[in-house]
Amino acid sequence: MPDALQALLVSTGVVALAEIGDKTQLLALVLAAKYRKPVPIILGIFVATLLNHALAGVVGAWVAATVGPVWMRWILGVSFIAMAAWILVPDKVDDGETAASPRHGVFLATLVAFFLLEMGDKTQIATVALAAQYASLWAVVAGTTLGMMIANVPAVLLGEVAATKLPMRLVHGVAAALFLLLGVLVLAG
Numbered sequence: 001m002p003d004a005l006q007a008l009l010v011s012t013g014v015v016a017l018a019e020i021g022d023k024t025q026l027l028a029l030v031l032a033a034k035y036r037k038p039v040p041i042i043l044g045i046f047v048a049t050l051l052n053h054a055l056a057g058v059v060g061a062w063v064a065a066t067v068g069p070v071w072m073r074w075i076l077g078v079s080f081i082a083m084a085a086w087i088l089v090p091d092k093v094d095d096g097e098t099a100a101s102p103r104h105g106v107f108l109a110t111l112v113a114f115f116l117l118e119m120g121d122k123t124q125i126a127t128v129a130l131a132a133q134y135a136s137l138w139a140v141v142a143g144t145t146l147g148m149m150i151a152n153v154p155a156v157l158l159g160e161v162a163a164t165k166l167p168m169r170l171v172h173g174v175a176a177a178l179f180l181l182l183g184v185l186v187l188a189g
Contacts, residue, residue, distance in 0.1 A: 003134060003135055003136055003139075004134075004136035004138075004139040005139070006134070007130065007133075007134035007135075007136045007139035007140050007143060008136075008139040008140075008142055008143040008146075009143065010130065010134075010143065010182075011127070011130050011134075011139065011140045011141075011142075011143025011144045011146075011147060012143040012144070012146045012147045012150070013147065013178070014126060014130070014147065014178055014179065014182070015123050015126060015127070015143070015144045015146075015147025015148055015151075016146075016147035016148075016150040016151050017147075017151075017174055017178060018122055018123055018126060018147075018179075019123055019147060019148055019150075019151035019152065020151050022121065022122070022123065022151075023117060023121070024045075024114060024117050024118055024121065024123070024148070024152065025151055025152055025155050027113060027114065027117055028041065028045060028152045028155040028156050029155050029156075031106070031109075031110055031113070031156070032155065032156045032157075035106045035109075037106045038156050038157055040105065040106040040107035040110065041106060041107075041110045041156050042149075042152075042153055042156055043107055043110075044106070044107045044108070044109070044110025044111040044113075044114060045110060045114050045148065045149070045152050045153075045156070046145070046149060047111050048110070048111045048112075048113075048114035048115040048118065049114065049118065049144075049145045049148040049149070050141070050145050051115060052114075052115050052118045052119070052124060053118075053123075053124065053127045053141050053144045053145050053148075054141050056124045056125075056127035056128045056131065056144075057127055057128070057130075057131035057137050057140050057141040057144075058131070058137070059128050059131070060127065060128040060129060060130065060131025060132040060133075060137075060140070061131050061132065061137050063075075063128070063132045064131070064132040064133070073187065074187070075132070077183045077184070077187030078183065078187075079125070079129045079183070081179070081180055081183035081184070081187075082183075084176040084177070084178075084179035084180035084183065085176070088173070088176050123144065123147070123148065126144070126179075127140065127141070127144045130143075130144065
C-alpha cells in the first residue's frame with residue numbers, strides 16, 4: 001500500500017474513533033441543539049479542523065525532520081501509547097466553552113469555538129504524531145480532517161440521539177487499542 005494511502009486511511013480511522021465522545025463532538029451536539037442550522041455548523045467544523053490540523057501537521061513534519069530517526073521512533077511510540085491511555089479519559093464540554101457569540105453568525109461562532117477547543121486536544125496531538133510518522137503531510141491532514149467530519153457530522157445531524165445510543169466505553173476501548181497497537185508497532189520498528 002502506498003505511504004500516502006496508508007497515511008490517509010490510518011489518520012482517518014484513528015481520528016474518527018478518537019473523536020467519538022470527545023469534547024469537540026459534544027460541542028457539535030450543543031451547537032446543533034442551540035442553533036438548529038446544520039450547514040453553517042458543519043462548514044465551521046470543516047474549516048476549523050482543516051486549519052487546526054494543517055498547523056498540527058506542519059509541526060509534526062518539522063519534528064520529524066529535526067529529530068533523528070531513533071529518537072523519532074521512541075517519541076512516536078511513546079506518544080501513541082500515551083494517546084491510548086488519554087483516549088480512555090472521557091471528555092465533557094464545560095459551560096464556558098460554548099460561549100462563542102452568534103452575533104457574527106453560526107459559521108463563525110462554530111469556526112472559532114472548534115478551532116480553540118481543538119488546540120491541545122488529543123486529535124490535534126495525534127495529527128502531530130501522524131504527520132511525524134508519515135511522509136505525506138497532505139494525506140495525514142486530509143485523513144484527520146475526514147476523521148473529524150465522520151465523527152462530527154452525524155453528531156450535528158442526529159443530535160443527542162446518536163451520542164446516547166453509542167456504547168462510548170466500547171468505542172473508546174477500540175480507539176485506545178488502535179493507538180496502543182500503533183505505538184507498539186512503531187517501537188518494534
